Amino acid sequence: MKKFLLGLLAISFLSVSVIAQDDTEKKDESYVFTLKKEVKTTPVKDQYRAGTCWSYSGLAFIESELLRLGKPEIDLAELFIVRYTYNDKAEKYVRMHGEINFSGGGAFHDVFNVIKKHGIVPEDVYTGLNYGETNHVHGELDAVLKGYVDAVIKNGNKKLSTAWLRGYNGILDAYLGEVPEEFTYEGKKYTPQSFAEYLGINTDDYINITSYTHHPFYEKFILEIPDNWAWGTAYNLPIDEMMQVLDNAINNDFTVCWGSDVSEKGFKWTRGFAVIPEEDRPDLDGLERDKWEKLSAREKESLLYALDKPVPEKTITQEMRQEAFDNYLTTDDHGMLICGMGTDQNGTKYYYVKNSWAASNEYDGYFYASESFVKYKTMNIVVHKDAIPKDLKKKMGIK
Numbered sequence: 345m346k347k348f349l350l351g352l353l354a355i356s357f358l359s360v361s362v363i364a365q366d367d368t369e370k371k372d373e374s375y376v377f378t379l380k381k382e383v384k385t386t387p388v389k390d391q392y393r394a395g396t397c398w399s400y401s402g403l404a405f406i407e408s409e410l411l412r413l414g415k416p417e418i419d420l421a422e423l424f425i426v427r428y429t430y431n432d433k434a435e436k437y438v439r440m441h442g443e444i445n446f447s448g449g450g451a452f453h454d455v456f457n458v459i460k461k462h463g464i465v466p467e468d469v470y471t472g473l474n475y476g477e478t479n480h481v482h483g484e485l486d487a488v489l490k491g492y493v494d495a496v497i498k499n500g501n502k503k504l505s506t507a508w509l510r511g512y513n514g515i516l517d518a519y520l521g522e523v524p525e526e527f528t529y530e531g532k533k534y535t536p537q538s539f540a541e542y543l544g545i546n547t548d549d550y551i552n553i554t555s556y557t558h559h560p561f562y563e564k565f566i567l568e569i570p571d572n573w574a575w576g577t578a579y580n581l582p583i584d585e586m587m588q589v590l591d592n593a594i595n596n597d598f599t600v601c602w603g604s605d606v607s608e609k610g611f612k613w614t615r616g617f618a619v620i621p622e623e624d625r626p627d628l629d630g631l632e633r634d635k636w637e638k639l640s641a642r643e644k645e646s647l648l649y650a651l652d653k654p655v656p657e658k659t660i661t662q663e664m665r666q667e668a669f670d671n672y673l674t675t676d677d678h679g680m681l682i683c684g685m686g687t688d689q690n691g692t693k694y695y696y697v698k699n700s701w702a703a704s705n706e707y708d709g710y711f712y713a714s715e716s717f718v719k720y721k722t723m724n725i726v727v728h729k730d731a732i733p734k735d736l737k738k739k740m741g742i743k
Contacts, residue, residue, distance in 0.1 A: 374653055375617050375688055377712050379696055382684035383599050384411050386419065388709030390702035394482035395448030398571070399425045400700035401601055401679035402455030402726075406464075406545055408599040408683065409728065413544070421465045423472025423480070424536070426450075427520050428458045433573055434493050434512050438504070442497045445570040448486045452601045452679065452726045453576035456547040463536030464543070466529055474521040485519045551732065551742065552578040554724040555586040557666045562739045567724060569676040578724050579740050583662050587719060590682065590695075593731035600682040601726035602697065604713075605674045608721060609649045616706040617694070618713040620720050621649075622656040654688050660719040668720065676723050686712060 386407040391400045399422040407420055429450055437446045458464075472480065492515060496508045526535050534542065559565040564577040581589070593600050611618040658664075668674040684696030694712040703709040729742055737743075 375615070375651075375712075377617075377686050377688055377694060379684055379686040381594055381686070382696060383408065383594060383597050385599060385681065385683045385698055386411070386417055388698060388703050389422070389700050390479065391422070391700045392479040392481065392702075394426075394480040395486070396422060396426050396450070396480065396482070397679040397700055398450040398452060398603075399423075399429070399455060401681050402452045404681045404698060404700070405452075405599055405601045405726065406455070406459075406543075408681065409545065410543060412597060412599075415543070418543075419467040421467045421470040421472070423520055424462075424465050424470045424523065425455050425458045426472065427470075427516055427523060428462050429454045430489065430516055431513060432457075434489070435509065436573060437493050438496055438508070442494060445573050446490055446493060447571070448482050449571035449676070451569075451572050451574065451576055451676075452603065452724070453552060454574060456550055457574065457576075459540050459545065460547045463538070463540040465524065465527060465534075465536050465539060469524060469527045469529075470521065472520040474517075475519045485515075488515060488519075549729050550726055551729050551740075552576065552724055552726050553581055553586055553589060554578040555581050555583045555662070555665065555722070556669055557662060558670075562741075569723065571676050579742075581736070581740075583660070583665060583719055585736055586722070586725065587715075589727060589732050589736060590718070590725060591685075592733050593727045594682065594685050594695075596731060598728055598731040600731075602680045602682045602718075603676060603723035603725070604678055604680065604718075605676075605721045605723065606678045607675070608717070610651065610717065612651060613699075613701070613711060614705050615651075616711040617651075618711060618717045618721075619651065619655070620658045620660070620714065620716045621651070622658050654690050654692060657692070657714055657716040658720070660716050665720060674721055674723065682713075682718075682725075688712075 385404065389400055389404070391397055403420045403422050403425065407418060410416075410418060426448075433446060433450075437444055475485070489512070492512055496504065496512075499505075523536070526533055527539075528534075529539065554567055559580050561580050561582055564579050566572065566575045567578050590600055606613075606618070608618065608620065610620050665674070680700070681698040682695050683698050686694050686696055688694065693715040695715070695718050697711050697713050699705075699709055699711065701709065705711060729737070732740070732742065
């Protein structure tokens, strides 16, 4: 009996050792990142169920800029920006007879346009939660606003009333709250405009950059994406030079607004990384083809995109970027903030990205996007003009 127990213990120990070894091997094979450079930012926020990433990332950028300039950390009001953008968007939508995009989406320049025209306020002055929710849920609001402006356009009076915009703003006030004419911050009174002046952000110092071949390089053009309802322009650079701007910014302690497509299967939010695998076909090692054919589409996808360890990635070219854009494979899905760089255990380069989906993943609201992913899926970036190398500034005609 004693020998039996000793033997059983030995087998148990061996089993535990094998399991521990397997777990260690799996851990060693999984993605392991080392953050090499990090630019200071403010805490991660949560846009929740609202299509307002452009405001969250744009203000995260401004908040980081304030830190870079040696100013105190401040939480700015994303819904203040959204409130005025909804207003300007409705006016343009009606003027265009409803023939432009009208949704909760927007672009980085919307943030700068609102600050320049209307100012800005702290988060606790304008939360935009005036409709019985504790988090942002815009499904009803977006539907009501769209229905209203469509009714204004299609009305049978054959001309617009003088009341339509007041009525529209009444909806915004009911859902988001009335915008304060003045408020107190740290014992001093401000208006939204005077608060923007106090912050000292010059909105003209920020440069929008993209990289596509259907327009000339080193010139500005209107980026043809649905959420660019305001028809904002971007400088067009070759992809390698756009990446040079990005690297120069991070290496010199500037953050970068990043507009990207996050619908790629290599975008793994909960696991904290985004990659563009080189191999499009599944690895069939140890799996006969007839078994593969019997798998469901979901099972095949799981095998193909499990990405349990770093894999070789595609070499991204200017032509690949253009083809993806032209064929709607790269779309303006999401705005985020690039605030650092790092590597995986194989030395592959990644960018460290702050998101606005709360601290809900493996890296508490941040993730690592590979250089290939960023080169392929970047729609546009925004940087301070001082983050652009001097030789590129000259090519772009920026002083």
